[in-house]
Amino acid sequence: MNGGKTLVDEVQVNLKNDNTGDIVTVYIDVYDSSLSIKWLKALNHLLKNNYHLEKNYCFFGFADSPRDGPLIIKEINKSIDYINNNPGIDYYIDDHYTMENSMQEGPVGDGLSGGKIIHEHYNKLHRYFEELQGTAGTGGQLSKHFLSADEETKWHIRQLNLLCHEFESWALSKRKQQYLPEWQRPSQLTCWMNAPRFKLDEEDYELFGIDTLNRSLGGVYVGVNKAVGKHHWEVFQDEGKEYGRSVGELTTIAMRPQSQAAGDFDIEWANNPGNYEWFQQELGEFKEWLIANGFDPDDKSLTIGHPKVGQVNLEKSFGTEDYKIIWDILGKHLNIDSIKTSEQYIEYPYNWSDKDYMRQQIENAHPTINGNITMKTDKSIIEEQAEFLVELSSKAKAKEPEQQTVDINALKEDINKVFEKYGV
Secondary structure (H helix, E strand, C coil), X not given: CCCCCCEEEEEEEEEECCCCCCEEEEEEEEECCHHHHHHHHHHHHHHHCCCCECCCCCEECCCCCCCCHHHHHHHHHHHHHHHHCCHHHCCCCCCCCCCCCCECCCCCCCCCCCCCECHHHHHHHHHHHHHHHXXXXXXXXXXXXXXXXXXXXXXXHHHHHHHHHHHHHHHHHHHHHHXXXXXXXXXXXXXXXXXXXXXXXXXXXXXXXXXXXXXXXXEEEEEECCCCCECHHXXXXXXXXXXXXXXXXXCCCCECCCCEEEEEEEEECCCCCCCCHHHHHHHHHHHHXXXXXXXXXXXXXXXXXXXXXXXXXXXXXXXXXXXXXXHHHHHCCCCEEEEECXXXXXXXXXXXXXXXXXXXXXXHCCCCCCCCCCCCCCHHHHHHHHHHHHHHCHHHCCCCHHHCCCCHHHHHHHHHHHHHHCCC
């Protein structure tokens, strides 16, 4: 199942059926690579320190999930209303989302437009988010709107981004379900709020490339693109292919390479389209779009694609490699109950459907200096994140302390300066 690759660990993810309490264990073989090892360290840090697992941003593209299109749209409008009722942030969204202005009407089928998402409306939703929050990450700057918002408003601002991507994924699978069910796109985004980030090194770029846009069933991919924005493939899909736009004509203002990563990870539960002519044609169009906009498709520093760090052992997890059986099992177990590595184990006894889930996220989230959700302060966690950065730094791994070139006290001071700058 691992293709003869050297393994460094096995991660076990327990998925729960909330109706019956039944548990299915997903076994992940972690590959041995520079990025895999950094990712595994980051994952263990998240488990050890009990970061909040985002259960309202987890199982994507499951067409019959309780988190379906109408529910997601309801949540979008709820967040828009909350933002509009807070005049102190000086931003108003004159928009309202419905199923009718989110998906095209008409017959569904190959070559037909019925059921397709209206990308322009969701590009606008993402633009609202970009303007409200600003750009986080290296070189980014939070917007005046975000800095003046209270914690609840920050939470709703962030939801615009999460719900936008969640609806797009659901809509694609719902349409495919009707005429090409084998090409639904279920996936699992395992993300923690305010997970500490680490910078991708040049040696990590080797795991990127246009060919890695082909994701295998059960493939495990490191959580990248932690700076707010969209990468080149997303922009091509949303605006280049759909509306023929060049880089200078984009609605989004945040196209950027994937410069940072975290302990988050994605599991691809969809079938791999890589060898099919229609997907190869789409990749060809993407390469042409890149060249026309001044990018080199072979430049791995663009960090296009999905760096693979492991693979689900399908036989061990499900007793089969048949995607139909696997999807049926997964569709009944859409709640991460616990995660275990060789070093850490943690249970997650909460769910997105809890009535107080927003309050849970705000109160339990680790603080952030990049606008992920809250601006709460806890100096011990500031130090914890600084220590995490040092741990991942290859320069800090020298055997003798005097040989270390990363000063943890300087890192703590820098982080404190950022908090002081924003008055938190």
